[in-house]
Amino acid sequence: MVKELIRLEDVHRAFGPVTVFENVNIRIEEGDRIGIVGHNGSGKTTLLNTISEQNPDIGEVLFAPGIRVAYLTQVRDIEDEATLEQELNRKGRQFAEIDEEIAELEASMADPSFYDGDWQPKMDRYAELQTMLAKSGGANVATRASGIIEALGLGHHPLSTPLQSLSGGERAKVALARQLVGLSEIDVLFLDEPTNHLDLPTIAWLEKFLKEFKGAIMVVSHDRYFLDRVCNNILEVQNTHVKGYKGNYSAFRSQKEMFLSTLDDSIAKSEKEVRRLNGALRSMKSANKYDKSISQKRFMLDREQNRLKWMKSIRPKKRKGLNFALQATSKSSLDVLEINKASLSFEGLKKPIFTQIEVAVSKGQKIGVVGGNGVGKTTLLRMIIGELMPDEGRVVVEPGVQIGYFHQDHRTLDFDLTPVKQIQKLKPRMDYGDVRAMLGRFQFTSEQVDTIMSKLSGGERARVALLKLLLEENNLLLLDEPTNHLDTDANEAIEEAFNQYEGSIITVSHDRWFLDQVCDTIWFLGGDGYLHIYPGNYSDLIQRKKDAYQKVQ
Template structure:
């Protein structure tokens, strides 16, 4: 359907892609992954034609249509109702409907048979285009991704950027292009909407490419993973979990291949050194020299898994209760968020606050933080020191400060080296710590703000969507930090993998009440689904099977490996023997130069006999070494 061949693209002389290739089939569900800044969004824009490749080609079949959801659509505004914007996906049907309305208006004053005939044909065409159902389809998709029925006829310009992005997503889903490209679609969706989109995309008839840092979303949608790494596109035939397992296997194979190649190089170099002066071996020596020159070098595996160790220090330990809310109510005019609800946070609680947008999660977080006035009672516990992280904290960073300077001014009392260590955990190393805040990407600013939050020595953290704009490595760092954190925290997040890793309690808002599930997210999800199915047995979804090669399927490889190891063991024994014989030979040669030996016929004769015996053994050992080396060479 679409083919990328030897693609190269440069930004300011720096290659994002070099001779990269990828083939996309009609029903592929591809997750495009990689570190921030590696060119994932750029690749989508190259495919869409927004950018032009420096070399190589991107070709598509004649019937291939492309729909592209990107962050640039956030700025789109119109006075049209959102259902009208979504229905613009049915362009032909909408145009036909307008023509029908025009003729109907004319017929009110200019009745004629020609107009009636034209109207009849247009109505037939409208019916053929499923025009009578397009509004119902648009409403279904819009409500599926979180809009209420009352919202459908509100103008698009009245909604925030995130909600406008949802409308554009709905329009794309309704257009049903043969290739649908989505850049971070879950950034603006709540959990119910994410689950709805997952189900929609799983059953989508065309191909899909998704750039996302939501692991659970990728696992539930994609059947193929493409990693952007080292200017290449590396494909894995499975979802994200399969990719992680397969990548570990490939890394192990690559490392073994690297070590085997290095051993082969050392053996070849020893062969060349030993026989380079021997005329009878000159052809074999030259052959090995050429083989070394032509050898494709295998790179040693570099482990990019970031493991971190945070040392959190609390000057004050809090009491048993962190924050207590008693009969709390919160309203914005006629809109009630909470009504006479009570809940308590205890020391050691690691709470994930989840649920649909518009239920009041961020409002509740601000209430807990004491930044939102409420009716009712909010009681802060003994010795509680809080730190609050939200996206607006990025705006409070001092843009003219360097990263290290920003942390030094945070007042944590930590030394420069301690702060460097913290920044190193957040992937700011060496000279990176002297970058100005103003030149950082959104993801880098998020990491700086998170680092400031974590060094505050607070014993209670409040985090609002902390994984937004973080790549997988940065997310992994935050997970490890929160797992090592000995204090209490409450996190608002729609990232299910993240929540699964860090929470021991789940909060959600239902019927204007704060509800608590006393367990992990996986336990909560099982309980919720069970309730939804009226207590019928819920079987967990099976994990994608990874086909493993059984030993009996590769006896030849195992036999070769076993044989190679035996030969290498024998080779080492022969090398030891050669070294011992060479040492004896050198010793006898030295003795034969002494006057008391070469001046005595009997002693000289005895030394010559010993020398000949050693020389004979050495020749045989060298011949044996050469033969074993050749056998190993055949197996490599």
């Protein structure tokens, strides 16, 4: 029989007058791999925190006796002044809780009166905690972390390496390694956006790690590919309701579509039944207001109205979709871009960034650029646009090609301007009302359109940058992490827009689902300076590598 680890009973959570979710009933069992999805602000992280911290406003979050939990936070704090060894030895939440309980028991054992009572259960617990700490490697996290550090590609760094000397991607890996150490004794692992800021090789390693993890997992993630590979259950948080679906993310999408179709049919039938019962009641009252069957009909009507109200409450409210379409200029020739034996090096680096890159881009081609952190993906875009010049060779942009560039840090935006002013700067003849209406189609509220960019979220800035691309006359788009900060609905909207776009696209992205939906070619940078070209999307590339490996074996 499968062991139940955590159970939620009629859980309710609110912030002030705003209900985040209500009447949540969930069971987490051994072997569960649960992904939590929903649009930005729906309450995904709140649900994760409510369960892991057992702090609902109403209802109960019940843990099975003696289970151990660990939480990998979305914000991976790191001490920049520390060395690699010092950072790894900083104890994560799972070790801190064990240490706190051990300290409490040791303090009570130091009291002479400790042995006057029934002290054996506390001594047994003390021994259990010491064993747990030893098995998990908690006494020396750095020693236990060495295998993970090696697997994450950081094994060449001595433990005395200052963290300040590491790249941002490497520091993210160190923080991840510290959080993952000692999970062998954990029963339930909570993760909040674990793939954020990780490169594709590290994400692939993390997926393998989690598949081999023996405990249950509950994870919040926007990474649809990750959810497909890791999860066997999906919870969707929407409109204060939490609904569960069996299977991975792809299964969830198809089940949800079927559920909504069935729900709409049921609502239509219920509305028809309410109208029929109302009509029958009116007829009965006009014929004989003392008819005893009237109360029975009124009971049937009340029951059907309550059922209809419940069905409407769980039906997702229609959110204003991202209205996004791109038009390419018609001036581009069939040949768009050529990189001819281009090489590039940076002072201080032992290896060249690029070595004799030779590749061409044709009209309508959709190219995904992938590789680990620091291999030169963004540098390649900068070389194409002319921000960097190759040491050897050349980059030829054909006549008539108009390039639009989406920076992942949104540097093309003026952070002192509002979204309205931003667009009017690009299109000075557009009046305020037209700009506001256009921003409304990009999910901006009347308040947000007049808020300066520096006070907007990353997702809101990304939508302004995408709107700028819409208004510019481009036929070659260079995109650097275009799906960062966007929720699933927005991602699906831009995927559809890029698929319909008749111009060419070169996009750097860690979003493998996006690469599968949009790209027909993959450029792979492996850190050796060479550009490897593969036809097909990201999954085609992975399958090709698997086939090649099996042939070698």
